[in-house]
Amino acid sequence: MLYFDNAATTPVRPEVLDAMMPYLTRWYGNPSSHHTVGEAAAEALADARRRIARVLGMRASDIVFTSGGTEANNLAIKGIAIAAQLQRDAERFVTTPIEHESILESGDYLARIHGFEVTHLPVDRFGRVSTDAVASALRDDTALVSIGYANNEIGTVQDIAAIAEVTRSRGIPLHIDAVQAAGWLPLSAADLGVDAISIAGHKLGAPKGTGVLGVRGRIPLEPLMHGGGQERGRRSGTEDVAGAVGLATALDLAEAEREESAARVGALRDAFVTRVLAGVPTARLTGDPVHRLPGTASFTFEGTSGEAVLLELERRGVVSSSGSACAAGSDEPSHVLVAMGISPEVAQTAVRFTFPHALSGSLDAVAAAVEASVAAVRSGG
Secondary structure (H helix, E strand, C coil), rough: CCEEEECCCCCCCCCHHHHHHCCCCCCCCCCCCCCCCCHHHHHHHHHHHHHHHHHHHHCCCHHEEEHHHHHHHHHHHHHHHHHHHHHHHHCEEEEECCCCCCHHHHHHHHHHHHHEEEEEEEEEEEEEECCCHHHHHHHCCCEEEECCCEECCCHHHHHHHHHHHHHHHHCCCCECCCCCCCCCCCCCEEEEEEEEEEHHHHHCCCCCCCEEEEEECCCCCCCCCCCCCCCHHHCCCCHHHHHHHHHHHHHHHHHHHHHHHHHHHCCCCCCCCHHHHCCCCCCCCCCCCCEEECCCCEEECEEEEEEEEHHHHHHCCEEEEEECHHCCCCCCCHCCCCCCCCCCCHHEEEEEEEECCCCCCHHHHHHHHHHHHHHHHHHHC
16 A cells, blocks of 8 residues: 555654653653652653754744644634734734634634634635735734645645745734644744744654644743643643654654755656646646645546545555545535635545655656546546
């Protein structure tokens, strides 16, 4: 079986398991406990925090451990926006219509419960948002702007540094969802100019249930979880020390390998895209053809059903997806593709291939399986 759904999740790396094991066995203490076992766990947690902060270009005190990317996005959007509402009556949230559900639904929550005005910036046919659109949406009462660094369905990469220049000139916090970007793109918040950044461990070879929100200390953040006051009061609950160590290890490994793996996988991806577009009638690449993640190739196959193509691919030993794993099972067309101007009917033919960082060798066999699968669906089996 060939697994090409790495945007949904990745296997845990052996090095990560090895790093975690002592904190699941010998040094299993609660990091808030003041004894030898607890203090060993606390030091491991502090070390993981420092290592993650180094990759993110932030201070260790800026790092908040979460249960994953969804919680990190919720904490960033609700926490920053509600704090801004309480402190300066800011009640406007700006994002795009192609974001992950955790961002869009957090915006819906702000509007429904806290009376926020939510603005969705337009994107072009490749899924890119312009700095002019960002600038035109900003007002003095804007609490937060949240834009995905790289889209989880189509792989389009935004010009975050340019967008950050606009938000910074107005003194408005910028949060980026970097869940898909981690391991492929530079993550330094200092270089990008962003104020908050979300990542998830299971996209990098760490376990599911691990994540981080990096948020600059000067940005007020209203906690969503209350209780023990962990994470400097920003996220109560006993920390998962082994998970934090695993995430730090995975992030360190991904960052060390990033430039080489991005170049290698990007070249293989380009050859795969060329082969599919040449070999499959009406195949269309979705997302930006240039500004895209090296490990993502997303297509629509007009005249088919995306789900039917996926079943045919699996019969041929290739596992992929039709889009976001968080929307799996939905009969609705991709909100990302529709926002880019693709009709709902064509959007439902989408198939996404997301490649591992360790990918090597030709993808011709996978492209041949795509050609055969689409042909089988069009012929009725």
